[in-house]
Amino acid sequence: MNGRSSVPAPDSSAPRPPKSQIGAQVWVRKNLFGNWFDTLLTLLSLWLIYQIVSVIFSWAIIDAVVGEGPKVCEGAKGACWAFIQEMWELFIVGLYPFEERYRPYTAFLILVLLCAATFVARVRRWPPFYLLWALAPFAVFFLIRGGTALNLPLVDTSLWGGLMLTLVLAVVSLGLGFPLGILLALGRRSRMPVLRGLCVAYIELVRGVPLITVLFLSSVMLPLFLPAGIDIDKILRALIGITLFAAAYLAEVVRGGLQGLPSGQEDAAKALGMNSWQTMVFIILPQVLRMVIPPLVSTFIGLLKDTSLVSIIGLLDLLGMAAATTANPDWLGRLVEAYVFVAVIYWVFCYSMSRYSLFLERKYKTGH
Amino acid sequence: MTPPRRDQPQSLIALWRNPVARAWIYQIAILLAVGLGAHTLFQNTRRNLEEKDTVSGFAYLANEASFGIGEILPVPVLEGGLIHLLIAIVAGLFLVFLLSRWQKRRGSTIGADTRLVIVVFILLFGVPLAVLFYSGDTIRAIHYTEANSYGVALMVGLLNTFKVSLIGCVLATLLGLFLGISRLSSNWLVAKLSETYIEIVRNIPLLVQLFFVYIAVLRTLPQPENSLRFFDVAILNNRGLYLPSPIPQDFANLFMLSIAATLTGIYFWRRHVKQRQDRTGEQLPFFLPSVAALVAVSGLVWLIFGTPFQLEYAELRGFNFVGGLELSPEFTAMLISLTLYTAAFIAEIVRSGIQAVSKGQREAAQSLGLRGGQTLRLIVLPQAMRVMIPPLTSQFLNLTKNSSLGTAIGFAEVVNISGTIINQSGQAIEPIALTMVIYLTFSLSISMLMNWYNAKMRLVER
Numbered sequence: 115m116n117g118r119s120s121v122p123a124p125d126s127s128a129p130r131p132p133k134s135q136i137g138a139q140v141w142v143r144k145n146l147f148g149n150w151f152d153t154l155l156t157l158l159s160l161w162l163i164y165q166i167v168s169v170i171f172s173w174a175i176i177d178a179v180v181g182e183g184p185k186v187c188e189g190a191k192g193a194c195w196a197f198i199q200e201m202w203e204l205f206i207v208g209l210y211p212f213e214e215r216y217r218p219y220t221a222f223l224i225l226v227l228l229c230a231a232t233f234v235a236r237v238r239r240w241p242p243f244y245l246l247w248a249l250a251p252f253a254v255f256f257l258i259r260g261g262t263a264l265n266l267p268l269v270d271t272s273l274w275g276g277l278m279l280t281l282v283l284a285v286v287s288l289g290l291g292f293p294l295g296i297l298l299a300l301g302r303r304s305r306m307p308v309l310r311g312l313c314v315a316y317i318e319l320v321r322g323v324p325l326i327t328v329l330f331l332s333s334v335m336l337p338l339f340l341p342a343g344i345d346i347d348k349i350l351r352a353l354i355g356i357t358l359f360a361a362a363y364l365a366e367v368v369r370g371g372l373q374g375l376p377s378g379q380e381d382a383a384k385a386l387g388m389n390s391w392q393t394m395v396f397i398i399l400p401q402v403l404r405m406v407i408p409p410l411v412s413t414f415i416g417l418l419k420d421t422s423l424v425s426i427i428g429l430l431d432l433l434g435m436a437a438a439t440t441a442n443p444d445w446l447g448r449l450v451e452a453y454v455f456v457a458v459i460y461w462v463f464c465y466s467m468s469r470y471s472l473f474l475e476r477k478y479k480t481g482h
Numbered sequence: 483m484t485p486p487r488r489d490q491p492q493s494l495i496a497l498w499r500n501p502v503a504r505a506w507i508y509q510i511a512i513l514l515a516v517g518l519g520a521h522t523l524f525q526n527t528r529r530n531l532e533e534k535d536t537v538s539g540f541a542y543l544a545n546e547a548s549f550g551i552g553e554i555l556p557v558p559v560l561e562g563g564l565i566h567l568l569i570a571i572v573a574g575l576f577l578v579f580l581l582s583r584w585q586k587r588r589g590s591t592i593g594a595d596t597r598l599v600i601v602v603f604i605l606l607f608g609v610p611l612a613v614l615f616y617s618g619d620t621i622r623a624i625h626y627t628e629a630n631s632y633g634v635a636l637m638v639g640l641l642n643t644f645k646v647s648l649i650g651c652v653l654a655t656l657l658g659l660f661l662g663i664s665r666l667s668s669n670w671l672v673a674k675l676s677e678t679y680i681e682i683v684r685n686i687p688l689l690v691q692l693f694f695v696y697i698a699v700l701r702t703l704p705q706p707e708n709s710l711r712f713f714d715v716a717i718l719n720n721r722g723l724y725l726p727s728p729i730p731q732d733f734a735n736l737f738m739l740s741i742a743a744t745l746t747g748i749y750f751w752r753r754h755v756k757q758r759q760d761r762t763g764e765q766l767p768f769f770l771p772s773v774a775a776l777v778a779v780s781g782l783v784w785l786i787f788g789t790p791f792q793l794e795y796a797e798l799r800g801f802n803f804v805g806g807l808e809l810s811p812e813f814t815a816m817l818i819s820l821t822l823y824t825a826a827f828i829a830e831i832v833r834s835g836i837q838a839v840s841k842g843q844r845e846a847a848q849s850l851g852l853r854g855g856q857t858l859r860l861i862v863l864p865q866a867m868r869v870m871i872p873p874l875t876s877q878f879l880n881l882t883k884n885s886s887l888g889t890a891i892g893f894a895e896v897v898n899i900s901g902t903i904i905n906q907s908g909q910a911i912e913p914i915a916l917t918m919v920i921y922l923t924f925s926l927s928i929s930m931l932m933n934w935y936n937a938k939m940r941l942v943e944r
Contacts, residue, residue: 145670152669159671308509309513312516323918324883326897331918334910338530339523419687426689426890433690450698457686457694464685 133381174454183446197448201439205455208275208430214260214267217319218278221254225285233470248336251289254282271349275430275438277459279349283421283431287356287416288364294357295364302369313365320362323378325420328359352424360417367413371406372398408478411471415464420459432456498672527911540916542907549902553810553894555641556623557634563613563620570613574605595751603746611742615735632903639899640920642880646813646895650820654881655874657821658828666834676829683826688888696815696891706802716798717803723814724796727807737783737790744779748772765942812893816885824881828874835870836862868939875932879925888919896920 134140146156177192180199187194198205205216228250231237260266260277274282301313320328332355333348340346346354375398382394425434436452439445497503531538558564578592581602585592592598624630626638664676683691701720704710709719717724755766784790796806809817839862847857889898900913907913 119753145668148668155667155669155672159669159675163675190810306505306509308514312512318926319918319922323924324886324897324921326886327890327914327918329895329922330901330904330914334904335527335914337909338527341526341532342533415685419685420688423887426887433687433693436693450694450702453694453698457690460687460690461685463681465681467683468685 116467122318151356187448188203193451193454194448195451197439201445202455203433204439205276205432205459207278208435209273210275210278211267211269211273213357214269217257217260217266217269222278222281224250224253224257227283248289255286259283271347274349276435276473277432279424279429280418280421280432283353283424284414284418287360287421288355289434291357291360291364292410294361296368296399298361298365299368299372302365303372317362317365320359321366325356325359325423328426329423331355332358344361348427348429349367352427352429356417356421356424359420360413363416364410364433367406367409368402370409371402372481375402387428405478408471408475411467411474415467415471418463418467419460432459505876510912519786536809536908537562538909538912540912541635542903542909542912543781544631545907546628547630547632547635547903547906548628549635549906550628551626551635551894551899552636552892553642554626554638554814555645556625557637557641559622559624561622563622564618566613566617567621574609577605578602590610593753596750599750599753601680607742632907635899635903636896636916638894639894642813642888642893643882643895646816646820646885646888646893647878650817650824650881650885651878653817653821654824654877657825659832661825661829662836665829666836679830680826683822684830688819688884689890690822692815692819692887692891695819696811700811709798711805714795717806719803720811721802722811723809724803725807725809726793726795727795727805728791731788731790731792733783733787734790736787737780740779740783741776744776744838749773779911812888816888816893820881820884822879823884827877827880830867831870831873831877835866838869839865871939872932872936875928879928882924883921 130136147153173192175192177190179187179190179192179194179196181187181196182199185197186196203215207215209333210218226245231243232247237243256264258269258274259271262266262268263317290320298313300318301309302317304310304313329352332351336346336351379397379401380393383397388397422433424431425437428434430438433456436449436456440448440452492655498507506516560568581598582592585598592602597926624634626634661676661680664672665680667673671922676752685774703718703720706721709717709724711717715726752768753771755768759765794805796803796808798804843861843865844857847861852860884894887902888895892898896917904910
C-alpha cells in the first residue's frame with residue numbers, strides 16, 4: 115500500500131451489476147429515450163444535426179474544389195479550397211518578405227515552446243521562467259522587426275499582416291499591459307485618495323467605452339498629441355491603443371486576485387518585519403499572480419478576439435487579410451471560404467487556450 | 483528608554499519618515515506628473531491643430547450634415563408634449579422616492595399599505611399616461627434628412643444603437659436561457675448540442691461572425707422576386723427582412739388601456755393571495771383566474787369595438803417590397819450576430835447560476851413537499867438570480883458596446899455616424915470624445931444601478 119489512495123481497489127470477487135443495468139443499450143435508453151419528451155428531444159436534435167452536418171459536409175467536402183489556380187473553381191457549387199491553397203501563407207504572415215519568413219516562423223516556434231513549457235509544472239515553478247515570459251514579447255517583436263543591432267534586415271511594419279500581426283498585437287499588448295495592470299490594481303487598492311481616484315477613473319473610463327473608440331482615439335488623435343516631427347506608424351498606434359485598453363481589464367483581473375488573498379498573509383509579512391515593498395514583491399504578488407492565471411488566460415482569449423477590430427482601422431491582420439485577398443480580381447467573392455478559414459484559425463487558438471484555463475482552474479480547485 | 487515621540491520637531495528626514503507626510507508627498511508628485519503630462523499633450527495638440535488650421539469646439543454639431551443615413555428613426559424633439567411627459571415621469575419618480583423614504587422612517591414599506599400602492603401606481607403610470615394622452619399630438623419628431631445638422635444625425639445614431647442593443651438583449655437572454663438550460667439537460671444529445679454551439683460561438687471573434695452573417699449569408703440571399711417566405715409572415719431577401727407591422731386602429735388606445743387595467747387588477751389579486759396565504763396558510767387560485775381575466779377582458783373589448791391592430795404585410799411592388807416592418811440587411815446582420823454571440827455567454831452564466839444553487843436546497847424543498855415547478859420558482863431561481871444578475875448585466879453592457887462594431891458593415895450607429903462626421907468636418911477630437919462620453923454615461927449609469935441592486939439583494943446576515 116502506498117498509503118495515499120483512500121479508495122479501496124475494486125474487489126474482483128464482488129458481484130457485478132446485473133446485465134440490465136450496464137451496457138451501451140441501457141445507457142442509450144436512459145440518456146436519450148427516458149420518456150416520451152426525451153425521445154422527442156432526441157429525435158429533434160438528430161434531425162437538426164443531420165440538417166447542419168449535411169449542409170456543411172456537402173459544401174466543404176463533397177462539392178468542394180481542390181486544385182491550383184482560379185480556373186478550377188469555375189462553376190463550383192461548394193467551397194473553393196484552391197483559394198486557400200494559394201493564399202494560405204498570406205493569411206499566416208501577410209506580405210512579409212519571402213526570404214525572411216523564417217523569422218516569424220521562429221518567433222511562432224518560440225511562443226509554442228514557451229506555451230508547451232508552461233504545461234510542465236516543474237518548469238512553471240522555476241522562478242526565472244516568468245522572466246522568460248516577460249521577455250518573450252520583446253523577443254518576438256524585435257525578431258520580426260529586425261534592425262541593424264540584431265544584424266537582421268529591417269522589415270517595415272507596413273508589410274506585417276495575417277495571423278502573425280494578430281499574435282504580435284495580442285502578445286505584446288498582454289506583455290506591456292500586464293505590468294501596467296498590476297500598477298493600476300495596486301493603485302486602486304492604495305490608501306492614498308489621489309492615486310486611488312486616478313486609477314479608478316482610468317479603469318472605469320476605459321472599461322466603459324468600446325475598444326473601437328479607443329482604436330479611433332489612438333489612430334486619429336495620437337499623432338495630434340505628439341510634438342511635431344515624431345511620427346509613429348499605424349501598427350504601433352494600434353498597439354498602444356490595445357495595450358492601454360487591455361491594461362484596464364488586466365487591472366481588474368489582478369484586483370480580483372488581490373481580493374482573494376487572505377489578509378493574514380499581509381499581517382504575517384508585517385509581523386516578520388517586512389516593509390510594504392518587500393511584502394508586495396515577496397509575499398503578495400507571487401501568490402496573486404499564480405492565482406490569476408486562469409482569469410488571465412480568459413482575458414487573453416478576449417484580447418486575441420478583440421485584435422480583429424484593427425481590421426476596421428485598416429490594418430491587415432488575420433481578419434483584414436480576408437478582405438484583402440478576396441479583393442484580388444482572380445478570387446473575387448471567395449469571402450465565405452476566407453471567413454471560414456479565418457474563423458477556424460481563431461477558434462483553434464481560443465478553444466485550446468480556454469481548455470487550458472479550465473484545466474488550470476480545476477487543478478487549483480482541488481489543491482485547496 | 484522612552485519611545486520616540488511622533489510629534490517631535492521635524493527635520494526634512496523626519497518628514498520623509500512620517501508615513502502621512504510621505505503619502506502626501508507621493509500624491510502631490512503624482513498629481514504634478516499627471517498635470518504636466520496633460521499640459522504637454524494639450525500644448526502639443528493645440529500647436530498641431532493650429533498648424534493644420536482646424537477649428538475646435540462643439541459648434542460643428544449645428545452644421546448641416548449633408549450625408550444620407552440608411553437607417554432612420556424619428557428623433558423626438560424636446561419641446562411641448564415631450565417636456566410635459568418627461569416632467570410627469572421625473573416628478574412621479576421623485577414623489578415615489580420621497581414616499582418610500584417617509585415609509586422607511588416609519589419602519590414600514592410602501593408595499594405594506596394598499597392605499598399607498600394605488601398612489602404609487604397612479605404616480606408612476608397613470609399621470610404620465612394621462613399626460614401622453616392629452617399632449618401626445620404635440621410631441622414633434624424630426625425625420626432625418628441630409629439638410630439636418632450633425633447633432634440630429636448623432637441622435638439618429640444613438641437611437642439606432644439603443645434599438646439594436648435593446649432588442650439584442652431581449653433575444654440574447656431568451657436564447658441564452660434556452661441554451662443554458664439545455665446544457666444541463668438530462669438528455670445527453672441535447673446537452674452536447676448546446677455545448678458544441680457555445681464552444682464554437684464563444685471562441686470566434688464577433689467581428690468575424692458579423693462579417694460572415696452580413697456578407698456570406700445575407701448577400702447570398704435571393705433577389706426580392708425570389709424571396710424566402712416563411713408562411714408569408716416573414717420575408718427574407720438580400721434587401722433585408724420584412725415582417726408584418728401592426729397598424730393601430732381607432733380603438734387601439736382603449737384596448738391597451740383595458741389590458742393595463744386588467745394587469746393592475748391581477749397585481750392586486752396577487753397581493754391579496756399572498757397576504758391571505760401568509761395570514762392563514764390558505765391557497766387561493768392565482769394563475770388560472772389571471773389568465774382567464776386577461777383573455778376575457780381583451781376578448782370582450784375586441785368583440786365589441788373590433789380589431790385594435792391591423793397587420794400590414796409587406797408586398798412586392800416593382801422590384802422591392804413595400805409596407806410592413808422593414809429591417810435593413812445591416813440591422814438584421816447586427817442583430818443576428820449580437821444575439822448569437824451574446825447568447826453563448828449568457829448560456830454559461832445561466833448554467834453556472836443554476837449549478838451554484840446547492841443540491842441540498844432542491845432536496846430540502848422536495849422533502850418539504852414542494853412540486854418540481856414550485857421548487858424551481860420559489861427555491862432555485864431566486865437564489866440563482868442573485869448569482870446571475872451581476873454577470874448578466876455586464877453581458878448586456880458588452881452587447882451594447884459591441885454594437886459599435888456595426889460601423890464595420892455600415893450600420894448607422896453612434897460610432898459609424900461619428901466616423902462620418904470626423905471625415906466630413908475634419909474635427910477628430912470632439913466627435914471621438916462625444917462618442918466616448920455617450921458610452922461612458924450609459925455604462926456608468928447601468929453599473930450604478932447594478933451596485934444599488936446588488937446592495938439590495940445581498941444576503942442579509944443575521
